[in-house]
Amino acid sequence: MAEAETPNRSPEIRKDKIHNRWVLFSPARSRRPSDFKAKSNPQPNNQTECPFCAGHEHECAPEIFRVPADSTNDWKIRVIQNLYPAVSRELDFQNPVSLVGDVAVSGFGFHDVVIESPVHSVNLSDLSPAQVGEVLLACKKRIEQLRSCDSIKYVQVFKNHGASAGASMSHSHSQMIALPIVPPTVSARLDSMMEYYKQTGKCSLCDIQPNELLIAESDHFISLVPFAATFAFEIWIIPRDHSSHFHEIDSEKAVDLGGLLKLMLLKMSLQLNNPPFNLLIHTSPFQDDPSYAHSTHWFLQIAPHLSGVGGFEIATGCYINPVFPEDAAKILRDVRIS
Amino acid sequence: MAEAETPNRSPEIRKDKIHNRWVLFSPARSRRPSDFKAKSNPQPNNQTECPFCAGHEHECAPEIFRVPADSTNDWKIRVIQNLYPAVSRELDFQNPVSLVGDVAVSGFGFHDVVIESPVHSVNLSDLSPAQVGEVLLACKKRIEQLRSCDSIKYVQVFKNHGASAGASMSHSHSQMIALPIVPPTVSARLDSMMEYYKQTGKCSLCDIQPNELLIAESDHFISLVPFAATFAFEIWIIPRDHSSHFHEIDSEKAVDLGGLLKLMLLKMSLQLNNPPFNLLIHTSPFQDDPSYAHSTHWFLQIAPHLSGVGGFEIATGCYINPVFPEDAAKILRDVRIS
Ligand SMILES: Nc1ncnc2c1ncn2[C@@H]1O[C@H](COP(=O)(O)OP(=O)(O)O[C@H]2O[C@H](CO)[C@@H](O)[C@H](O)[C@H]2O)[C@@H](O)[C@H]1O
Ligand SMILES: Nc1ncnc2c1ncn2[C@@H]1O[C@H](COP(=O)(O)OP(=O)(O)O[C@H]2O[C@H](CO)[C@@H](O)[C@H](O)[C@H]2O)[C@@H](O)[C@H]1O
Numbered sequence: 001m002a003e004a005e006t007p008n009r010s011p012e013i014r015k016d017k018i019h020n021r022w023v024l025f026s027p028a029r030s031r032r033p034s035d036f037k038a039k040s041n042p043q044p045n046n047q048t049e050c051p052f053c054a055g056h057e058h059e060c061a062p063e064i065f066r067v068p069a070d071s072t073n074d075w076k077i078r079v080i081q082n083l084y085p086a087v088s089r090e091l092d093f094q095n096p097v098s099l100v101g102d103v104a105v106s107g108f109g110f111h112d113v114v115i116e117s118p119v120h121s122v123n124l125s126d127l128s129p130a131q132v133g134e135v136l137l138a139c140k141k142r143i144e145q146l147r148s149c150d151s152i153k154y155v156q157v158f159k160n161h162g163a164s165a166g167a168s169m170s171h172s173h174s175q176m177i178a179l180p181i182v183p184p185t186v187s188a189r190l191d192s193m194m195e196y197y198k199q200t201g202k203c204s205l206c207d208i209q210p211n212e213l214l215i216a217e218s219d220h221f222i223s224l225v226p227f228a229a230t231f232a233f234e235i236w237i238i239p240r241d242h243s244s245h246f247h248e249i250d251s252e253k254a255v256d257l258g259g260l261l262k263l264m265l266l267k268m269s270l271q272l273n274n275p276p277f278n279l280l281i282h283t284s285p286f287q288d289d290p291s292y293a294h295s296t297h298w299f300l301q302i303a304p305h306l307s308g309v310g311g312f313e314i315a316t317g318c319y320i321n322p323v324f325p326e327d328a329a330k331i332l333r334d335v336r337i338s
Numbered sequence: 339m340a341e342a343e344t345p346n347r348s349p350e351i352r353k354d355k356i357h358n359r360w361v362l363f364s365p366a367r368s369r370r371p372s373d374f375k376a377k378s379n380p381q382p383n384n385q386t387e388c389p390f391c392a393g394h395e396h397e398c399a400p401e402i403f404r405v406p407a408d409s410t411n412d413w414k415i416r417v418i419q420n421l422y423p424a425v426s427r428e429l430d431f432q433n434p435v436s437l438v439g440d441v442a443v444s445g446f447g448f449h450d451v452v453i454e455s456p457v458h459s460v461n462l463s464d465l466s467p468a469q470v471g472e473v474l475l476a477c478k479k480r481i482e483q484l485r486s487c488d489s490i491k492y493v494q495v496f497k498n499h500g501a502s503a504g505a506s507m508s509h510s511h512s513q514m515i516a517l518p519i520v521p522p523t524v525s526a527r528l529d530s531m532m533e534y535y536k537q538t539g540k541c542s543l544c545d546i547q548p549n550e551l552l553i554a555e556s557d558h559f560i561s562l563v564p565f566a567a568t569f570a571f572e573i574w575i576i577p578r579d580h581s582s583h584f585h586e587i588d589s590e591k592a593v594d595l596g597g598l599l600k601l602m603l604l605k606m607s608l609q610l611n612n613p614p615f616n617l618l619i620h621t622s623p624f625q626d627d628p629s630y631a632h633s634t635h636w637f638l639q640i641a642p643h644l645s646g647v648g649g650f651e652i653a654t655g656c657y658i659n660p661v662f663p664e665d666a667a668k669i670l671r672d673v674r675i676s
Binding site: 034043044083086102105170179183188278279280315 | 359363374382388429503515524526647648
């Protein structure tokens with residue numbers, strides 16, 4: 001008879017107080033067998049060029065701007081429209097009032113792509129800290145443009161790396177979707193951080209004590225594994241100084257963040273063998289109720305995808321993480337980048 | 339120059355009023371290219387036997403009960419402990435009080451597996467309506483047992499079919515996780531349905547008018563594509579009569595539901611070529627605040643996984659669905675099962 005319990009550490013249920021949700025930690029889960037053939041990581045076609053490469057600009061949807069602004073064939077970053085957008089800049093904005101019946105509004109919004117390098121095979125972590133900083137500043141610039149549109153409430157910046165993290169294009173890029181609504185997970189985060197502020201008079205991220213969860217520090221940022229990480233080896237990078245909006249970042253801080261982000265991506269890639277991952281910028285809505293200014297604090301999340309999710313997560317919003325955050329932090333601290 | 343907009347229907351943003359979240363509908367998304375090699379559906383090893391098969395009972399974690407109760411080698415359904423549980427029945431319950439600081443409690447709970455057939459290659463949709471009904475009644479019986487444990491607040495029943503829906507075992511089975519907390523998505527659903535009730539005096543699912551979203555009907559249930567479906571070709575099966583808890587189902591209704599569920603699984607499988615999917619039972623917590631009795635209504639969700647999710651969904655909780663629900667409903671209505 002097989003044993004129903006495996007030794008090691010017992011499962012634990014932890015509260016993610018930033019998002020107000022529960023995460024189940026269970027090291028035993030990582031030992032379960034699978035009778036499906038090993039999920040081979042789908043590799044990109046062997047092609048060396050794609051529409052995002054220098055010289056293929058005409059295959060893309062219209063450009064919004066490039067970096068440097070006056071470059072021709074020697075651009076470093078391009079921000080372009082998404083050719084297959086989830087929302088459309090050509091529709092009229094309709095105010096999504098809350099009705100009792102079925103509510104549908106036009107899919108107005110902006111969906112852009114940030115091409116992070118002109119070269120097909122270059123990854124974000126291959127860039128120098130200053131170059132990663134330039135990508136971050138290109139996102140900041142585009143967010144500031146979108147902010148001038150009154151009906152846009154929130155901009156989500158996200159990067160999909162690897163097919164099982166959702167990527168359809170392998171050329172290094174990020175995306176931005178600007179929405180006329182505040183999405184549900186963002187509302188939950190704002191409310192939960194506000195609740196902490198009401199109870200303590202402090203911002204929950206200013207107040208964080210990483211201790212054994214700390215991975216590394218730079219002049220203006222710290223990186224850590226969050227106490228109730230949703231994903232195994234998840235990493236957050238948090239500005240030391242209180243700031244609600246990512247677009248408040250300046251050039252000096254962007255380069256500093258570029259260095260720490262590069263270090264985290266390299267450590268993760270080395271330790272976990274270049275896993276698929278998402279990189280997410282968690283910021284605040286534009287027309288923030290000013291009462292949220294003291295309680296919301298932007299941060300970056302790196303979410304590696306070491307295993308898929310199943311019906312339990314979809315039904316409940318509770319994730320199962322087989323790796324305790326303090327163990328993940330220790331492993332990531334100890335990865336040496338030569 | 340490629341066009342930034344494709345013709346067809348414009349994108350739309352719809353509110354899922356049951357879960358209080360937004361979904362983006364964008365048919366243009368379905369035409370985007372991918373430079374990753376086609377995701378071949380990982381197939382199970384060619385094995386014909388596994389620990390869930392008849393004759394292999396000794397390779398499994400302990401049995402809780404079998405159907406029929408007095409069967410030996412000729413059992414039809416077995417409910418067993420999960421050998422690699424996400425929560426543990428051997429820990430002490432700790433009350434997850436809401437503190438300001440980091441909250442962690444023991445991972446107490448029950449994690450069981452429902453083996454739906456003794457035969458390795460039989461799918462749920464291969465069973466007769468009465469047999470599917472028996473699987474549903476086995477879930478009901480186990481939920482009623484778990485209900486006697488005071489510290490259990492909620493039981494999630496879920497099925498993962500296919501590797502990209504999370505399945506690690508290919509032998510047909512479902513799982514149940516009984517938790518000492520009410521999970522976040524469940525709380526959001528209860529609150530949202532309560533809000534509808536407060537505004538209208540009616541239960542939001544009793545009040546549903548499926549019209550062009552209807553797929554089929556049975557004596558006691560209707561099946562439809564929800565107005566703001568999260569996934570392309572998602573299906574809900576809803577009891578006609580108001581009922582908060584799945585475990586209130588009786589034998590007659592279980593057989594009726596078995597027939598409609600089988601029909602939906604067959605239609606989906608035929609139309610979408612046996613896609614990976616999750617089957618979820620959305621019920622109410624045990625120690626329900628009695629004020630929720632009038633507003634909550636259980637239902638089944640079938641969520642096919644035709645494409646993965648990416649960073650946008652993880653960050654925002656907003657999903658992007660390329661298929662309008664009325665189009666999906668029409669296609670599913672028209673699938674003929676011979
Ligand atoms: N020539 C061209 N010009 C301009 N743009 C072009 C283009 N060719 C392709 N594109 C766009 O480039 C983007 C590439 O994005 P990603 O590889 O990060 O993932 P994608 O958005 O496809 O979907 C992933 O992310 C989304 C959001 O998280 C999930 O909904 C989805 O399931 C997941 O696969 C696509 O959105 C595509 O529309
Ligand atoms: N001999 C034995 N006796 C008893 N039980 C046995 C056993 N051998 C294996 N098991 C259990 O059988 C279950 C089979 O479950 P599934 O195939 O539905 O998906 P799994 O739970 O692995 O993970 C999927 O679902 C979960 C929850 O949604 C996600 O966290 C995860 O990412 C996804 O892959 C496993 O939980 C496993 O622990």
